[in-house]
Amino acid sequence: MKRRFAPDRFLVQRLGISLITLVAVLTVVPIIGVFGYIIAKGAPAISWEFLTAMPRDGMRAGGILPAIVGTFYLTLGTAVFSVPLGIAAAIYLAEYAKENWLTRLIRIAIINLAGIPSVVYGLFGLGLFVLFLKFGTSILSASLTLSIMTLPVIISAAEEALRAVPQSFRTVSVSLGGTRWQTIRKIVLPQALPGIITGIILGLERAAGETAPILFTGAAFFLPRLPNSPLDATMALPYHLFVISTQVPEMPIQIQYGTALVLIIFVLGMNLIATVIRSRARAKRQW
Amino acid sequence: MDKSLNWRETVITAVIRTCGYSAIVFVILIFFFLLREGVPALAEVKLGDLLTTRWYPIENHFGILPLLTGSLIVTVGAMLIAIPFGIGTAVFLSEIAPRWMREILKPLVELLGGLPSVVLGFLGILVLSPFLRVFLDLPTGLTALAGALLLGGIAVPTTVSIAEDALDAVPQSYREGALALGATKWQTIWRVTLPAARSGVLTALMLGIGRTIGETMAVMMVTGNAPVLAVKLTSIFSPVRTMTATIAAEMGEVANGSTHYHVLFFIGLVLFLISLAVNIAASSVVFKSKKRAERVLS
Numbered sequence: 001m002k003r004r005f006a007p008d009r010f011l012v013q014r015l016g017i018s019l020i021t022l023v024a025v026l027t028v029v030p031i032i033g034v035f036g037y038i039i040a041k042g043a044p045a046i047s048w049e050f051l052t053a054m055p056r057d058g059m060r061a062g063g064i065l066p067a068i069v070g071t072f073y074l075t076l077g078t079a080v081f082s083v084p085l086g087i088a089a090a091i092y093l094a095e096y097a098k099e100n101w102l103t104r105l106i107r108i109a110i111i112n113l114a115g116i117p118s119v120v121y122g123l124f125g126l127g128l129f130v131l132f133l134k135f136g137t138s139i140l141s142a143s144l145t146l147s148i149m150t151l152p153v154i155i156s157a158a159e160e161a162l163r164a165v166p167q168s169f170r171t172v173s174v175s176l177g178g179t180r181w182q183t184i185r186k187i188v189l190p191q192a193l194p195g196i197i198t199g200i201i202l203g204l205e206r207a208a209g210e211t212a213p214i215l216f217t218g219a220a221f222f223l224p225r226l227p228n229s230p231l232d233a234t235m236a237l238p239y240h241l242f243v244i245s246t247q248v249p250e251m252p253i254q255i256q257y258g259t260a261l262v263l264i265i266f267v268l269g270m271n272l273i274a275t276v277i278r279s280r281a282r283a284k285r286q287w
Numbered sequence: 288m289d290k291s292l293n294w295r296e297t298v299i300t301a302v303i304r305t306c307g308y309s310a311i312v313f314v315i316l317i318f319f320f321l322l323r324e325g326v327p328a329l330a331e332v333k334l335g336d337l338l339t340t341r342w343y344p345i346e347n348h349f350g351i352l353p354l355l356t357g358s359l360i361v362t363v364g365a366m367l368i369a370i371p372f373g374i375g376t377a378v379f380l381s382e383i384a385p386r387w388m389r390e391i392l393k394p395l396v397e398l399l400g401g402l403p404s405v406v407l408g409f410l411g412i413l414v415l416s417p418f419l420r421v422f423l424d425l426p427t428g429l430t431a432l433a434g435a436l437l438l439g440g441i442a443v444p445t446t447v448s449i450a451e452d453a454l455d456a457v458p459q460s461y462r463e464g465a466l467a468l469g470a471t472k473w474q475t476i477w478r479v480t481l482p483a484a485r486s487g488v489l490t491a492l493m494l495g496i497g498r499t500i501g502e503t504m505a506v507m508m509v510t511g512n513a514p515v516l517a518v519k520l521t522s523i524f525s526p527v528r529t530m531t532a533t534i535a536a537e538m539g540e541v542a543n544g545s546t547h548y549h550v551l552f553f554i555g556l557v558l559f560l561i562s563l564a565v566n567i568a569a570s571s572v573v574f575k576s577k578k579r580a581e582r583v584l585s
Binding site: 009010012013016017019020021023024026027028030031032034035037038084085088089091092093096097105106107108109110111112113114115116117118119120121122123124126127128131132148151152155179180181202205206208209210211212215216238239241242245246253256260263264267268271275 | 292295296300302304306307308309310311313314316317320321323324371372375376378379380383392394395398399401402403404405406407408409410412413414440443447471472473474476477494497500501502503504508531534535538539543552555558559562563565566569570
């Protein structure tokens with residue numbers, strides 16, 4: 001009896017593992033395809049003029065400089081608000097908070113912030129920053145909206161980095177007479193910094209690529225000049241890609257692929273920097 | 288210790304504590320503003336009228352059922368893709384692939400997760416939907432199916448990443464025990480490793496669903512934006528419109544404070560409550576599994 005069943009389960013195993021391998025191949029190959037295709041199609045469009053000139057001809061010619069600069073400003077503005085707040089919140093959770101209902105509530109709030117649809121952030125930004133606080137459709141409103149969206153990513157990553165610092169470091173500092181804050185600022189924060197920076201970059205990377213939160217809070221359809229105050233609206237790469245691929249008739253396809261490629265390089269370049277910082281810090285770490 | 292040091296310590300502690308509470312404040316603020324702008328919709332449009340099948344704001348028809356079913360059909364379609372491909376790939380990476388291959392492939396899959404959704408939508412318009420139109424012989428390729436395929440692509444990286452972590456966290460001794468009892472590798476995966484990682488895999492799926500429901504740009508670009516009721520099985524081959532896409536497409540054009548404006552905020556409120564429910568459910572799974580792990584360890 002046993003002998004008759006034995007080959008069966010090995011047959012099942014062979015079939016099963018082949019199937020799973022096939023599924024993995026079918027997942028990975030399209031991913032490589034997506035990146036390869038955009039790079040191949042977009043690369044010919046990239047030129048010095050494309051990166052540094054204003055759009056002309058109803059965006060059908062010229063460059064995408066205002067969109068690149070706009071995305072840079074929005075990312076920077078997001079960092080200004082979300083980085084200090086995020087790090088401080090992470091310090092609270094990792095170093096001060098006790099395990100009680102309030103801390104659990106904070107954690108649930110962070111998980112929920114991370115899950116709120118990006119377009120709902122857009123609505124919130126419109127309601128609070130654009131209309132209620134009267135910042136108008138501006139870089140300021142859009143940056144504030146994006147910072148709240150980015151906050152959960154930064155808090156979670158920074159908290160994890162702070163918790164990874166061995167307890168003995170704190171004990172030694174306190175035993176030498178350091179106060180709690182001195183210990184955090186001089187001992188814990190420097191040790192956790194690479195991890196925190198990685199988290200910040202990954203959060204900002206998401207903000208840089210988002211369209212829905214800036215749709216009604218700061219994005220301009222077409223603005224052939226650079227913004228000169230935080231209260232100006234601005235063009236941005238993701239919104240610009242949306243506009244030229246759906247709203248402008250007879251748009252040259254090359255400019256569309258070029259814009260997509262620049263956006264990907266912007267976003268994935270940040271990802272790459274974060275990865276390098278992380279692996280370098282891991283190699284140097286002595287604990 | 289001098290007094291100024293004590294004083295500084297107190298101030299800094301207070302600031303950090305305040306920042307610590309900020310996440311709660313923001314969730315409440317978001318909820319408050321959605322209520323403030325969305326609830327007037329219920330006074331201006333009767334609830335019965337909201338639950339009709341006609342969305343045509345210019346003539347004051349605000350039936351949100353087509354949008355609900357549009358979101359539903361696209362999300363279900365995406366999950367039918369994300370469940371087999373997400374979990375299958377996670378199992379492959381964690382249990383079958385050699386270590387070096389996993390070190391390459393997992394970051395690659397996660398890279399797709401970092402791709403802005405507007406780029407996927409862009410490829411959806413230029414590549415996917417023309418292909419679907421020719422391949423399936425449809426009048427237009429901008430359909431619920433195109434949306435589901437893209438959303439599947441968006442949900443897969445989240446699912447793979449978290450599910451693989453969960454599988455990786457299953458103690459090696461479980462696998463060794465099963466193999467020592469004569470189970471094949473496949474039986475070990477199917478009967479021991481996957482069940483042991485169950486709660487983590489479930490969380491991965493929930494978070495994948497969460498991303499899917501809230502996704503806006505890619506869906507708006509490829510689903511054809513037709514607010515028709517999608518209840519038949521063949522609706523997957525016709526254009527639909529989701530709740531998120533409706534907000535994104537129409538909010539730019541409405542007058543502040545109009546009925547249309549309030550209804551769009553009301554839809555936002557519905558989305559907010561759905562994401563709240565999904566995330567609380569997902570996190571309660573996480574908390575439960577943590578407790579179980581603590582019990583086993585103690």
